[in-house]
Amino acid sequence: MAEDISSDPSPAPNPAPLPHKRRVRYSGRNPRRFEDKYKETNPERYAETVAKVMAAGKTPAGMHRPIMVAEILEVLAPQPGAVAVDCTLGYGGHAAQILAKIIPGGRLIGLDADPIELPKTEVRLRQQGYGPEVFEVHRSNFAGLPQILAARQLTGADLILADLGVSSMQLDDPVRGFSLKHEGPLDMRMNPHRGQSAAALLEKIQAGPLEELLTENADEPNAARLAAALAGKRFRRTTELASAIRAALPQPGPEQATLAERRVFQALRIAVNDEFSALDTFLRNLPTCLNPGGRVAILTFHSGEDRRVKKAFAAAQRDGVYAAIAEEVMRPGAEERYANSRSAPAKLRWARKASA
Numbered sequence: 230m231a232e233d234i235s236s237d238p239s240p241a242p243n244p245a246p247l248p249h250k251r252r253v254r255y256s257g258r259n260p261r262r263f264e265d266k267y268k269e270t271n272p273e274r275y276a277e278t279v280a281k282v283m284a285a286g287k288t289p290a291g292m293h294r295p296i297m298v299a300e301i302l303e304v305l306a307p308q309p310g311a312v313a314v315d316c317t318l319g320y321g322g323h324a325a326q327i328l329a330k331i332i333p334g335g336r337l338i339g340l341d342a343d344p345i346e347l348p349k350t351e352v353r354l355r356q357q358g359y360g361p362e363v364f365e366v367h368r369s370n371f372a373g374l375p376q377i378l379a380a381r382q383l384t385g386a387d388l389i390l391a392d393l394g395v396s397s398m399q400l401d402d403p404v405r406g407f408s409l410k411h412e413g414p415l416d417m418r419m420n421p422h423r424g425q426s427a428a429a430l431l432e433k434i435q436a437g438p439l440e441e442l443l444t445e446n447a448d449e450p451n452a453a454r455l456a457a458a459l460a461g462k463r464f465r466r467t468t469e470l471a472s473a474i475r476a477a478l479p480q481p482g483p484e485q486a487t488l489a490e491r492r493v494f495q496a497l498r499i500a501v502n503d504e505f506s507a508l509d510t511f512l513r514n515l516p517t518c519l520n521p522g523g524r525v526a527i528l529t530f531h532s533g534e535d536r537r538v539k540k541a542f543a544a545a546q547r548d549g550v551y552a553a554i555a556e557e558v559m560r561p562g563a564e565e566r567y568a569n570s571r572s573a574p575a576k577l578r579w580a581r582k583a584s585a
Contacts, residue, residue, distance in 0.1 A: 541554070
């Protein structure tokens with residue numbers, strides 16, 4: 230009969246110890262891959278590293294540095310008790326500065342279409358002490374502002390800010406596919422759960438409409454040549470598209486090739502997110518969203534946006550809707566451009582609604 234070992238009192242042998250797994254080594258002072266920049270994306274723990282990156286005039290990975298804060302506060306003149314709207318909440322840098330000025334008694338409504346970054350920013354500002362009685366968020370782009378104000382039973386806001394374009398968090402994360410700086414899927418959607426990606430757009434579009442898109446959205450001088458090379462083609466990765474852009478240009482220098490890549494990426498991002506249509510709707514509805522005497526400030530980052538803002542403000546002033554508008558565009562100072570290179574293309578325009 231076989232021996233019964235089920236009750237054998239001898240102890241089982243100890244399992245072999247698991248090998249020690251070392252933490253991934255921080256790859257030098259300036260890691261290249263976004264995934265390796267764990268110190269930059271953890272400012273609470275690695276504040277010294279983040280400070281060094283910012284001191285070098287760069288934006289730490291996963292963060293966004295608000296642009297022209299002092300100028301925006303000057304033109305919006307936030308006061309305690311004011312109702313404010315940040316139409317492009319982003320990382321919350323501008324919102325935090327405005328909130329500090331409108332309490333006690335004030336309220337800030339933050340809008341953002343990005344379902345990935347919006348919850349992070351809400352948590353960040355809640356941790357700074359801003360509860361729902363003074364700060365609320367809505368996942369929407371700025372075209373939906375009239376509906377949001379109506380739902381809150383507000384006739385208008387005392388000050389409105391819109392910081393157009395794309396945030397550093399979106400640019401730096403290769404998974405979002407906004408930038409040719411890192412390889413990633415060719416996506417570019419602010420809300421990755423809606424609409425078509427940049428890859429899908431290029432695969433479906435014909436050369437003629439693509440040429441118009443590159444001209445309108447980015448003032449691309451080689452729009453016809455690039456449209457012929459890119460339209461109807463299948464690109465799945467950002468690097469694939471960047472290589473095709475360079476190959477389509479007639480012996481470009483490094484600087485010319487990089488500028489062409491940036492313009493094509495910009496044009497596609499604007500088209501994918503229907504940014505100009507949303508901006509036109511926002512500008513058309515903006516006067517009705519402001520209280521009498523209310524102020525608006527808009528930051529733009531390329532000529533197509535700035536032209537629309539400039540024309541809309543001028544037309545509303547001629548009609549007596551705005552009592553005053555920016556006579557000249559405002560730009561970041563030399564010190565800010567040095568400290569934050571991403572501020573260089575920014576243009577700020579403002580308007581003040583008539584009191585009656």
